[in-house]
Each structure stands twice: as structure tokens, then as C-alpha cells.
Amino acid sequence: MKPVEVAPSSAAVSVAESAVPALPEFSAQAVTETAGAGADGCVISVIIPVYNTMPYLTELLNSLEGQDMDKDRFEVIAVNDGSTDYSGEILDVYAKRNANFRVVHQENSGWPGKPRNVGVDIARGDYVFFCDGDDVLGREALRRMAEYAQRHDVDILIPKMVGLGGRKVMSGLYRATRLDTPLEVALRSLNPIKLIRRSIMIEQGIRFKEEPVRLEDGMAVTEAYMAAGRISILSDYDYYQARSRSDGQNISIRLIEPLGYVGSLSEIARIVTEHVADAERARALVAALFIRKGLRFYEGKRFLDYDDEGRGQWVAAHAQLLERFLPAETTGLFEGVHRVRVDAIRAGRLDELVQLAEADLASARNPDLVTLDATVSGAQLQIRSYATDRTAHDLVVEDRDTGQKTGIPLVAGHGGLLHAELDSAALAAALQRLGNVWLSYNAEATDLRRVAMDGEIPSADSNKVRYYRTAHGFLSIDVRKAV
Numbered sequence: 001m002k003p004v005e006v007a008p009s010s011a012a013v014s015v016a017e018s019a020v021p022a023l024p025e026f027s028a029q030a031v032t033e034t035a036g037a038g039a040d041g042c043v044i045s046v047i048i049p050v051y052n053t054m055p056y057l058t059e060l061l062n063s064l065e066g067q068d069m070d071k072d073r074f075e076v077i078a079v080n081d082g083s084t085d086y087s088g089e090i091l092d093v094y095a096k097r098n099a100n101f102r103v104v105h106q107e108n109s110g111w112p113g114k115p116r117n118v119g120v121d122i123a124r125g126d127y128v129f130f131c132d133g134d135d136v137l138g139r140e141a142l143r144r145m146a147e148y149a150q151r152h153d154v155d156i157l158i159p160k161m162v163g164l165g166g167r168k169v170m171s172g173l174y175r176a177t178r179l180d181t182p183l184e185v186a187l188r189s190l191n192p193i194k195l196i197r198r199s200i201m202i203e204q205g206i207r208f209k210e211e212p213v214r215l216e217d218g219m220a221v222t223e224a225y226m227a228a229g230r231i232s233i234l235s236d237y238d239y240y241q242a243r244s245r246s247d248g249q250n251i252s253i254r255l256i257e258p259l260g261y262v263g264s265l266s267e268i269a270r271i272v273t274e275h276v277a278d279a280e281r282a283r284a285l286v287a288a289l290f291i292r293k294g295l296r297f298y299e300g301k302r303f304l305d306y307d308d309e310g311r312g313q314w315v316a317a318h319a320q321l322l323e324r325f326l327p328a329e330t331t332g333l334f335e336g337v338h339r340v341r342v343d344a345i346r347a348g349r350l351d352e353l354v355q356l357a358e359a360d361l362a363s364a365r366n367p368d369l370v371t372l373d374a375t376v377s378g379a380q381l382q383i384r385s386y387a388t389d390r391t392a393h394d395l396v397v398e399d400r401d402t403g404q405k406t407g408i409p410l411v412a413g414h415g416g417l418l419h420a421e422l423d424s425a426a427l428a429a430a431l432q433r434l435g436n437v438w439l440s441y442n443a444e445a446t447d448l449r450r451v452a453m454d455g456e457i458p459s460a461d462s463n464k465v466r467y468y469r470t471a472h473g474f475l476s477i478d479v480r481k482a483v
Contacts, residue, residue: 043146044074044195045128047119049112050091051081053133056243061094063136064101069143075124076101078133079115082108087133113208113216116192120201127157128201130192130217136164136241145195148234152179155228157195158186159239167244174235181231183276183285188292190218190268193240200227214256215264215293222268226275256297258310262317265293269325286325287333290342294318298341298353300360311350318345337389363388366452367439369475370417372467374460378424379467381475382417383410383439383451390441395420396448397427397435397477405445406430424465428482435477451475 046064050057064076080088080103088105095101104118120128127149131137141159149157160174173188206223209216225231269286276282297303297314322345326333334342337356344352365386373380385392395408411419427435441447453475459468464482469475
């Protein structure tokens, strides 16, 4: 298949050989497309902005090539944004062997927005699905999403996402499938990893910002939410694996500049305010958005890592956002430490915000083992918890091999110390080899912090069970001699 050259000034180009429809006009950039022949009945157009994503790119392309959905029902549109590695050549290889793969080569635009827009413009599917070039799809992902969206007339589908390579995701969002997802829940997810009815984006003129701005995907996704009739969360399968790149090239983890970021956040707040008719609900949505996307910059180490000038920029920018969308009379929308922080931002009290961040840092500290004493039946522990925003529920011993957790009651003692009695025989029965020791802050044992052990505290042995300090400084239990 020969590449198709599209001149920068062309409004339409006939591409008979590959049956690709005319491409839109692009601003002052040469574009080359390599395409496989498409077919009628395309349901999903997978759109991938690609810039220097090797060696991860092949894993994504393999996962798309191996989808169990009929190939005439989906297409892959990869937009190579001027990659300087071998990404472009790899894309062409896949396009030549897959009739439903299409590749657009363009000069580097510097941000994912333009490649996504290019993909939307030439997409043939009823839905577009955005993904990143270093992530992976489950083999059944596209078929399952298409079937669910078509069966239930879904406009925007949020598929279950899991982390890859240590990437953290909002696992709580995907606990259960929700056919009708309210904005209060949907707005927790502003990333572009969504199945979106293409007609919504075309008819509403929804475009990704093409210049390097933060939250450019969040702005476009919020506009789509506002236009959608039905938003669903699909959690019955691991649809999408989002990668944390070892080279640190994920855009989301790069240094954030306050003024630009808050400007984008303000734009999202404007979209919500202008489209949600109920003013009280709109303010509540913006307040929740500000807690997630604004107040997080004032927490612990993140705020303390900024110098005085940087802290002042965050406070000044956020104070303007609050004045515009959440004036003083709406303070009731915030509770607890959130309200304290919002009041301090409004008043420009930097010292108070620093103190709150320092308290966060202390509260986030791992609990410490204070004393460890062997007994006839096991061991007695005293532990200090530094968490000021939560109360320890019990001690948890987790089997390193199976992940099985055993709860041990805690008793509050003098000076705020927590006491626990460990039974060696019971632990030997519960563990295969080794166990890690945690404090749990809820009954479900999902909010855990590992117990640290100072090197000056000696290990203890009881009934062939050893209570010891790991190389990384945490309390652990070894039952191998007892079983």
C-alpha cells in the first residue's frame, strides 16, 4: 500500500486505492496517511495519539490486533505526531498487515490534542475510543464495550481501568457496573479513556485543545458529559491497562505550572456551570471538582515542595476561581479540613496552609513499633499511629504468598499507644512462610499502613516464630521453623 500525501492546503483528497474518505484541512502541516481498506458497519474507531512510545507501542498494537471483535466492525486510527523513534515505522508495518488499521503521519504538534482531533475527523465508527500508545486493551474489550453500548443506547461508556507497571487508578470508581451514571460520579473521571458516540463530538463541535495546556482532555470530556443522554460505567472485565512508564514520560506526572492548570480547571467549572440548569447542583459539582483537582495541591509534601513564590501562585489562582464560581456564601459546600483550606485560600493565609500540609505529612507517616516483647505464647506489641484523620481499627498480618489477612484486636493504652497480643501458634497456622504487619483503619482492611520497626528494637522469638525487622525497616513475622 503506497502512502498517500495530503497537502497542507487541501480541503479534500481522493484516495481511491484505500477507499479512505477525504481528509479535513490541517493547518500548515504536511500529513501522510497509510491505511488499510475499511468496511461498512464500523462500530468503533480506536484513536491513538503516538509520540515516541516505543517499546510500549507494539504491546498496544498487538492487543488491538488480537481483539476478538470482527475486524470489519472496528478500525484503529494511529496518529503519529512526529515521533523521532521507530514508532512511525512500526505503525506502518501494522497498517500494511491489518486492513482495519490506519496511520496518519504529521509534524509534531507537541501535545495529544491535535492527534486526537485528527482521528475524530477521519473516524468512520459510530463511537470513538481514545487510548494512549503505551497502554494495553483486554482481548475482549472492544467487543464487550460495543455490545453493551449498543444494547443500552449509551452515549459515553467508562470502561474499567486497571494499573500497569505500578500505575495507580481510581479503583473505587469501577466497583460495579452502572447503567445510568450521574454527573456527580462521572466527573470523577476526566481522562479521555472513554467510548464516546462520535456524533456528539461532531454535532457539538467538541475539540481537544491543541496547544500544550493541562487538562485539555478533561475539558473535552466534560463537554461530552454535558451533551450525553446516558453515561455508563462498565466494570465486568479488565478493559484497559494504564501504564506507568519507567522513563517518566507520562504527561500526567510532569511538573505542573499553577496558572495554566487553574485556568484549565476554571474552564471545566465554566462548562459545568453553564450546562447544568440547577444552580445549586452546579455549584456542588464544581465544589467536588475543586476538592479533587484543586485542594490536592495543598496536601503534604506536594505543597511543601513548592517555594514561597509557587505557593503564592497556587493560592492566588485558586482564590480567583473560588471567587468566580464558589463565592464566600457557598462555604457550606466544604466540610472539615477542606473547609479550613478553602477559607485559608480565600484569605491568602499561606502560613496556615503550610501548617496544614505539615500536619498531613506527619499524619501520613507509617505507624511505628514502640516495644516488642516475647511471651510464652507469642509477642506483645506497642504501636504508635500518627494518623490524625482516622482511627486504627485493628492489626492485620498479611501472608506474603497468598495475600490472606488475619485481623488481631487492638487495645488503646496510655499516651495514645496501641497494644496487641500476637499468638505464635495461630500465626503459624495462618501463614505459609512470612507475614507483613499492618495497621488497618477500617473494618474491610482496605485502608492499611505498614508498621515500621526501628533498628534499635531487637527481634523476638516465641514458639519457633520470629518477629523481626526487614531490610526495608518494617515489622514482619517468620513462621517457617514452626510449620
